[in-house]
Amino acid sequence: MGDLKINERLIVINPGSTSTKVAFFTGDEKQWVENIAHPADELAVFPRVVDQLDYRLDALRRELHNKNFDMSGVTAIAARGGLLKPVSGGVYAVDEVMLEDLSEERFGQHASNLGALLAHKLGSPYGIPSYIVDPICVDELEPVARISGLPQIRRRSVFHALNQKRQARWAAQELGKKYEEANLIVAHLGGGITIGAHRRGRVVDVNNGVDGEGPFTPERSGSLPAADVVRLAFSGRYTWEELLRLINGRGGFVAYLGTNSAREVEERAAAGDEEADLIFTALCYQVAREIGACAAVLAGRVDAVVLTGGLAYSRRVVEEIRTRVGFIAPVLVFPGEDEMAALAEGVLRVLRGEEALRSYQYEGVGWANMEEKVSGDN
Numbered sequence: 001m002g003d004l005k006i007n008e009r010l011i012v013i014n015p016g017s018t019s020t021k022v023a024f025f026t027g028d029e030k031q032w033v034e035n036i037a038h039p040a041d042e043l044a045v046f047p048r049v050v051d052q053l054d055y056r057l058d059a060l061r062r063e064l065h066n067k068n069f070d071m072s073g074v075t076a077i078a079a080r081g082g083l084l085k086p087v088s089g090g091v092y093a094v095d096e097v098m099l100e101d102l103s104e105e106r107f108g109q110h111a112s113n114l115g116a117l118l119a120h121k122l123g124s125p126y127g128i129p130s131y132i133v134d135p136i137c138v139d140e141l142e143p144v145a146r147i148s149g150l151p152q153i154r155r156r157s158v159f160h161a162l163n164q165k166r167q168a169r170w171a172a173q174e175l176g177k178k179y180e181e182a183n184l185i186v187a188h189l190g191g192g193i194t195i196g197a198h199r200r201g202r203v204v205d206v207n208n209g210v211d212g213e214g215p216f217t218p219e220r221s222g223s224l225p226a227a228d229v230v231r232l233a234f235s236g237r238y239t240w241e242e243l244l245r246l247i248n249g250r251g252g253f254v255a256y257l258g259t260n261s262a263r264e265v266e267e268r269a270a271a272g273d274e275e276a277d278l279i280f281t282a283l284c285y286q287v288a289r290e291i292g293a294c295a296a297v298l299a300g301r302v303d304a305v306v307l308t309g310g311l312a313y314s315r316r317v318v319e320e321i322r323t324r325v326g327f328i329a330p331v332l333v334f335p336g337e338d339e340m341a342a343l344a345e346g347v348l349r350v351l352r353g354e355e356a357l358r359s360y361q362y363e364g365v366g367w368a369n370m371e372e373k374v375s376g377d378n
Contacts, residue, residue, distance in 0.1 A: 008075040008351055011122070012340045013060070015080065015114040018043065020056050022063060023340040028348060033340055036063055049109045050102070056114060057121050076351065077123045078343040081135020082113030086157065089138045089165050089203065090358040091350045094120050094130040097361040112136060131357075133346030134161040138203065145205040145297075155213075159194035159206045160309070166342040167308040167334045168198050174332060175303055182303045185294040185328070187287055187321075188337070189311035191260065193217045195287065197294040205297045207290060212247045215286035218311075219260040221251030222286060253279065262311055284320035291325045302329040309337060 007027040014021040018040065023033035036059050038052075046052045064071070081092070084101055092098070094116045100106075102113045112135070119130035138161035146155050164186045165179075172182040180201035187195045193215050196206035207214030207223075216222035224247075233243055246255070254260050256279045257268070268276035295302055305325055311317050312335035322331045349355040 008348065009073050010344050010347060011071075011074055011077045011119075011128075012343045013077065013079045013115055013118050013122070014339050014343065015056065015111045015118065017111045020060060020114075020118070021340060022060060023344075024069070025341075025344045028341075028345065030341060030344070032067075034063055036060065048105065049111055049113060050105055050117070053114060053117050053121070057118055060118060060122060071122075071126050071128070074123070074126065074128050076347050077119040077128055077130045078347040079115035079119035079130060079132050080112045080162070080339065080343060081132035081137070082115060083108040083110045084135055084137045084360065085363070086137055086139030087135065087360065087363045088140055088358070089134050089161060089201075091131050091133050091346045091355060092135075092358045092360045092363070094132060095359070095361050098132075107137065110136070131347050131350065133343050134165045136161060138165075140202040140204060141206070142204045156208055156211070157203070157206055158208045158210045159196060159203070160188040160190075160192065160209065160337075161203070162339055162342050163308060163337040164188050164194065164196050164198075164203065164206075166337075166345065167306050170334055171304050171306045171332050177303070183298050183301050184304055184306055185291050185298070185302055186306040186308065187291060188309040189287065189307060189317065190309040190337075191218055192220060193222075193287065193309075193311075195290040195294055197297040199298060205294065210248060214290050216252040216283060218253040218262050218265075218283075219249055219251060221247045221255070252283070262314065262317075266314060266316060280316075281320065284317055285324070288321050288324035291321070291328070295325075295328045300328075304329050305331045306334065307331060308334045310335070312336070 010025040012023040012025060018038050020036045021033060022036065024031045043052060082102055084098060084107055098116055099120060102117055105113065116130060116132050123130050136158060139157035141155065141157050148155050168184050168186050169179045171184055172179040175182060183200065184198040185195065186198055192209040194207055194209040195214060196203040212221055212223060214222050232238065253262065253265055257265055257276055259265065265276050265280050269280045291305055305328060307318060307321060312333055318333055325331065350357045
């Protein structure tokens with residue numbers, strides 16, 4: 001973004017459930033990226049996600065050794081952030097408190113928890129600083145947005161913070177503004193769907209992409225009538241685990257059509273499958289409805305609606321949504337996501353003095369109940 005002239009050397013680490021991505025950047029230019037696969041049978045021997053640390057570190061070091069990569073010239077390591085205490089968006093130095101929270105899985109298990117741990121283990125022998133950028137625990141909700149309707153349940157912020165904030169910055173730049181000056185609605189459309197109201201650089205409201213809020217997705221149920229969920233839970237047809245799986249993993253397209261492939265559903269609809277056509281349209285309808293809700297959060301003062309994620313490659317998805325929400329604001333489309341570039345860009349902003357570095361140890365807490373944990377892949 002902008003005229004980037006300094007060529008810092010960055011390693012970027014992004015652990016997923018069955019792989020670890022590693023990339024090398026000079027400045028904002030990606031030189032290479034590798035996806036290190038971890039076979040399921042090899043991962044199965046580890047009782048907890050954090051127990052995979054040394055296994056993945058060895059695989060990472062082998063990959064760099066095979067490339068004859070010289071770590072001594074690396075400026076910094078950027079890693080995907082995991083389940084930590086709720087924090088504001090931004091770039092955080094990996095510190096001892098963060099490492100302890102991740103090692104103890106204090107806020108839940110998730111493959112991304114390994115990001116900062118891997119970065120620290122890899123870089124510390126060389127004195128290379130490590131950072132995380134916009135982790136999935138980013139929580140900037142306003143107090144009014146936390147109210148659910150029951151005091152026993154508090155709304156939480158769990159969303160695609162890294163990609164949403166990256167694309168919001170690009171959108172603001174296209175509008176001739178800084179992110180901190182713009183009001184945007186950003187819809188990340190993928191296997192999970194989260195739609196956030198970005199008010200001048202803060203995501204003041206967003207649906208929880210893991211716990212069943214917002215639109216249904218290719219594999220998640222989205223919001224459901226609460227009383228019907230209670231009836232289903234006590235019907236005797238499902239265990240607790242099975243019902244949670246219906247909400248996150250076996251809902252949406254999977255429940256209705258037996259597939260989580262949006263491309264397949266779109267092709268079936270185009271071939272005359274009326275049910276596929278209806279369900280595909282319903283997903284777009286629910287996304288548009290959530291965007292409208294975010295417009296109300298921003299009191300109608302919206303500079304742009306931003307569509308991103310894998311589903312934004314679909315012309316039909318974009319047009320279905322644009323038709324319903326185009327009256328709110330211009331619709332900008334940034335399809336797909338590039339987490340590796342987003343991580344690199346965040347660290348570069350700090351290294352170049354464009355953004356202040358945040359401290360995890362001293363960051364304020366957004367939740368009242370810090371013992372509450374989340375899990376899943378948003």
